[in-house]
Amino acid sequence: MDALTLELLNGLSLFATLAIVALGLGIVFGLMGIINLAHGEFVMIGAYVAYVTHANGLSHWLSLPLAAVVLFVLGACIEVGLIRRIHRRPEVTILATFGLSICLRQAVELIFTREFRGVPNPVPGATRAFGVLFPTYRYVLIGIAVVVVVVTLLAFTRSRFGLTVRAIVADRDLADACGVRTGIANFCAFGIGAATAGVAGALVAPLGAIEPQAGLAYLPGAFLVVIVGGFNRLWGVIAGALVVAAVQTGVIHFYDAVWAQIASLALAVLMLQLRRVPVEGAAA
Amino acid sequence: MRFEARGLRSGYGSVPVLHGVSFCVAQGEIVALVGRNGAGKTTLVKTMIGLLRATGGQIRLGGSDITRVPPSRRVRAGLRAAFQERSLFSQLSVGDNLRLSGLPAPEHGRVLAMFGESLAGREAQRAGTLSGGEQKMLAAASALASTASILLMDEPTEGLQPSNVELLGDALAVARQQGRGVLLVEQHLALALRLADRFIVLEKGEIVDTGTAGEAGLADRLSGRLAL
């Protein structure tokens, strides 16, 4: 019974991580039709923001808003400098963000070297609840991630900005003709997508080593979530993260992490077979 | 504010559709642009609002050149189009559609009442579930209710029942009285003959005939142009 509870908590923690990591990817894709292969690097940079915050003797909690701001600015610059020029050409954006990911990784390596960095756990220890001991920080992580994801999604679906965003997703031409400033909406979407990645990075920073290659580890999981959750639905991120987390936790319990990855990959292939993916038509 | 196209050329990809079209719409007048299917009418509307790039010529609004200006800035400068197809966000609610057109919620009731009972009180409904005619009315109503000074209406009467065509005609006449300019694009003559001050006939991307309301034999001449 306790083992099951522990697995459930592990699954929940994985779900929260996947959801917040995939959130920005889903937003950028759903809104702009762009696959951002540099998304993992955004997460990695978020973790470095947490490291720098810590190195300057500041509270870890401060790093969350800080990472959001830093990544928003970075994302916005990338949108203006790069994405805007190649937007509406899906294949080109994939390649460009592929190249971008090399640049970001290498730039970080030049600044911080390859050395593994770490951030101490701000709330060490474990909490006993539901009859099991579970790291307290993971409870915190689950809480913050769920709040960030839900608030972001609500903002996208309920606000005036969210309305224009949904209008652009539904029919970009018509939105243009209604006077919606699609350019500014793209700018914000890419910035917000990057910002959520930054928060995700800062949030997971105390849990593992921080190094320039760390972003790569997040990429497969995040893409699986987006593929499984459906490409054009923002709320799909939550559903996708839930399914992928359930599958992975389940398989890890019986086999190991690699088979879990393979199982979720098989799931993604299956989803692609089951439904038509209107990828090119999404934003074009 | 006066809307003007000078030697406008445009098309899809490498396919030229408009071969140099010139006309103008002044404030307080309704200009009917008529032409058979495939004449290039919708291409013209899309080029004027900026969804298609003009490959030649000029578009001017109120004395300034807007040929290279993006659609959103054209809309803010006072231009507004109601499309023939895909005129609404079908996944969004009726109210959201009106909000996107820049209409604050308190005005929604008045706008929906523009065409009698059929749309009234249906703000929460998804626009895609309205009937074809109702969708056309909603698109026309939100364009008419906007503050735009030049309206481009692409076949607004298609699929509308006669009583609603009457209502639409009245609404367009009111817009003219308010001093707005309307380009009424039609394949059919019924509404155009009743309302328009001037007529332009488009054929294979060129203007082949023009006329003024009240001209002798105008109706016959135009229906000759449009008939088979």
Place this chain on the structure above:
Amino acid sequence: MRRALATGAACALAAAVFSGAFGGYRSGQLSLFLVFAALAVSLDFVWGYSGILSLGQLLPFGIAAYTSAKVAAAAPSLSLPMLVGSAVAGAGVAAALGVAMLRRRPSAVVVGLLTLVLSLTLEQLAEQWRDVTGGFNGLTGVPRLGGFGTELSDTAQDVAISVLAIVAITVVGTLLTRPIGAVLIGIRSNERRMEALGYKTVQIKIWAFTVGGALAGFAGALYVHRTSFVSPQIFGFSLATSVVLWTLVGGRGTIVGPVIGAMAINFASATLADVWLQYWTLATGLIFVTVVVVMPHGLVPSAQRLAGRPVRRRQQPTLRPAGTDGDATSGPGAGGEAPPAAAAAVFEAREVHKSFGFFRLLDGVTLTMDDAELRCLIGPNGAGKSTLLDLLSGQQGCQSGRVLVLGTEHTGRQAWEFARHGVSRKFQSPQLIDDLSVATNVAIAAWGARSSPWNLIRRPWATAVPRPALEVLERTQLGERLDMRAGDLSHGDKQWLEIAMAVAGDCRLLLLDEPTAGMTVAESLEAAALLRELHRSHRLPIVIVEHDMAFIRAVADRVTVLARGEVIADGTVAEVESDPDVRAIYAGVHS
């Protein structure tokens, strides 16, 4: 083809001489970079030629490398046959992946993502599966190539690997000088069009993916012998990006490009990395982004363009009239003169329904053509005209009702089946293969009806073309511009070329969607005369969707009027014109 073989032989000789002359470090570098070049060419074959954006070309490469390492460790004497085995293994991996992935016609984005994620997953698998893969450190101490009890010396192996890599690249490059090369380019640039010409595009793409996998697998085996070890990083992000970078920078859609790209970037890396390793990697990232945005075609094509040379000097097919000699590969009906069996109707659409959501495009339409006639289909917007043509050519299926074409039930069949049965379709806007010449476009249309990849490799470039197609080319002066790039033609000429292509296959029913769109009045009357001529002299049944009444009067035997998904009138032009319902629908007034 000869040029490709000669180039390959010259390169192999040069590589051997170079290795012999410098030996040691330099020859080792050369062989490694040539292996990378082969990997880049495999990506180019799959992506640059066939349009499948595979970011997982490392899958066959790495799997073959691991397999070879295992086999070489267990049985060193088998290393030579294992090179062939690794190509087969690579082909098998790619074929399985192609079948699983490509049949649903995913977009480039989905393919790129899936292959990349798969490759990264395999990296993790290789790290964890220690018993087989040696875990993080991989398999080391792989013996050199050898056989019959001997093992090659270092330099001898370098020479052998360089030569083998060049041979493999040459084989694939030679394949692309065959007609299949043109067909792959066609599928890359316009898959729907190729299918309407009778090509089983999905099958050909899976085939191309498999060939690319075979080359990658072969390269993987060479790689593992050259470096004598293999580790999970062989599936990693870094190498995956590098392969794309080499191909992209060199220039996809050429064979020389990726080879130059791989050699140049690797030599630069090896030289510069000693001095400033980190800045060099950053620079490669910047080069990557810059090339994508500024020079998407890559170095080689851009340089060719700057030098004023045609972008691609490809082999050009010679066109000759069909039936002048026994051309075994042109179909029995390729003359276009075999009239349909007298008893059967040309086509028959019975009670066909088609709707999208609540919107009914076609509502129980029945339309038949009994004899070869020239029929025009008219009607207002949204009447369902193009949809009806789609049903008659298999572009779309209908929800209920039946479609019979040239005496055979075709309900629910694919577009290529319609095309192979003699239905030719011209789309509303010109859908040519812009990068290929006029002659190649016509030839592709002529090959379509009977073309497996194997056929397309063996068949000669010289092509027998049915007379109607040659007549169209002649009358429109396109015959004098056969080697011009199709994308550079004027709009009117593109329309003519479309019509020539439509009758170049085994055409027994011609469907034209707005052939005069974008034509001037004079041109459209010329088109009318030409189509009448085609119809009369070859008894070719033609259906035309049109709006232009002057054209219709000049061309049509009979007119069918569609409105709101139903047939509302049918008869001669005069009959239809005087029909009060039709007049009401068109002018909107009762007169």
